[in-house]
Amino acid sequence: MESGWSITRAAREVGVNRRTGLDWCRGVRKVNNTRIHPGGRVVDSGAAARYLTSMTGPAEVVISDRYLCLDERLAIADGLINKLTLTAIAAGIGKNKSTVSREVRAHSIEGLYLPYQAHRDAAAARARPKASKLVTDAALRDRVELGLERKLSPEQISNRLVKDFPDDESMRVSHETIYQALYFQARGGLKREVQTALRTGRTRRQPQRQPGQRRHRFVDEMIMISERPAEAEDRAVPGHWEGDLIMGENNQSAIATLVERATRYTMLVHLPGGHDAEQVRDGLIATMQTLPEHLRGSLTWDQGSEMARHKQFTIATDIAVYFCDPHSPWQRGTNENTNGLLRQYFPKGTDLSVHGPADLEHVAQELNARPRKTLDWDTPAERLRDLLTT
Structure with missing residues (x-):
């Protein structure tokens, strides 16, 4: 932040939540669910309202920083x-x-x-929790239950009540309140036997989203390929990599492949324990840390679940991970082409777990020793050697 970075960017750089970064800047200490401000004010995020005794007397407990104390x-x-x-x-x-x-x-x-x-x-x-309308109004509850037993939807029930009881304002309930009573035990109010009366047959609510709104693929926010720096796009600067997994028989085994965009140099990552997010993260970290710093620019990957720990990988290696758009393998064209070459050594439908680290190193060396037309018939190994010696 002293260099002019925003709090959001600085927090992302060191791998913490933005609010944690704000606390550090303000000198706020956090102990369990309690946040202690420099002036002595105590903010307790728990629901209990109590006073803590200190050297200066009782300190007010605030429900949230959103409220003035x-x-x-x-x-x-x-x-x-x-x-x-x-x-x-x-x-x-x-x-x-x-x-x-x-x-x-x-x-x-x-x-x-x-x-x-x-x-x-x-x-x-301040808002207080209150009982659902369907809990406190027996007549309304009976009417809603009758509608559900007739296989009406909550929206149909809600609007029909207006027609059936035009002069009785107490016989009004929104369809959202009915859904709440059906899906959330805390809201309650309806008989258990009508909780399966919805036409969908679901007893749990499905998350809703706006048209065109995409679900987040991972918990940690992804940086999309559109934000990748121009130097990586035009291959002008070495150190930008593309990665993927090649899968074995029945997707039971895998090898991670890494290709440097400028030199086409290939590294293979051994995954003996499986190819879940933790195994892939650890394998990529160990492999990338063997590179000199100037060859650790970025990594481009697809949105496979094996990269769910991408934030931890970035923190450990200082390598930004950029994600391709869905169903867009051409955005990692160099890696896709290399994976095709690797199938000469690792045919589809075979068990890849039989290949040890020495086998992978041998294959990578053979691939890196091939002259490439795109490199003016130099080999990837020669191009990488030139980068390391200059």
Whole structure:
């Protein structure tokens, strides 16, 4: 951040959550579920509201940093009395200026901001869990259960209630409330025997998404190939690699292949323990760490599940991983071509686990000793040697 990076970029670089990075910048310490601010304020992310005793007396427990605490409201009142600007007050308590502005506007009476009254009003207005309408209204619940037994959908039930009871506002329930009662035990209210009455037969809810919105492939955010630097795209700078797995019989065994885009130099990664995300991560880390730093620029891979630990690989090797678009093997054309050559040594439908590290090294050396037309009939080994000796 001292170099001008944003907090988001800096946090991603060192492999931590953005909020953790903000805490470090603000001097906030985290102990289990408790976050301790430099000024002594304690933020407890648990639901329990309690006071902790310290050297300076009881410290207020705040549900979340999203909410102003009493100390911050008192600081706002002091700032207004001393005629400080809202910007200065916000900076003093570590909040945005708009937060302070809304607070003062909402809790001022005849131009006077009252911090204790504001704190009580905010606590009273905060949302509280309440029982589902289907739990508290027996007549409405019976009507919904009747509809489900007739194989009506929640949306049909909700809209039919308006027609059947036009003058009874108590006989109103949204289809979302019915779904909540069906799918979530905490919402409850409906008989167990009608919980399988939906036409889909599902007893668990499926996540919804907007049209055109893609699901995230991995927990860690992917960097797509469109963001890969131009130097990797035009092969002007060496050190940018493409990778993939070649699979054995019934997908029971695999070998990871790595090809350097500028020199076409190939490395093969032995995966004796399987080809899940952890095994592939460890194998790639061990192989890439044998390279000098200037040959560790980036790695391009498809969206296979074996790269689910790509963030950990990047942290260990300082190599950014870029992912191809779905069903786009041409975006890793060099690697695809090399995999075709490797099938001369590792035919499809064979058990690849019989090949040990020495076998893989022998095959890689043979492949790297082949003259290539695209290299003006130099070999990949010669091109890599030139890079290492210059």
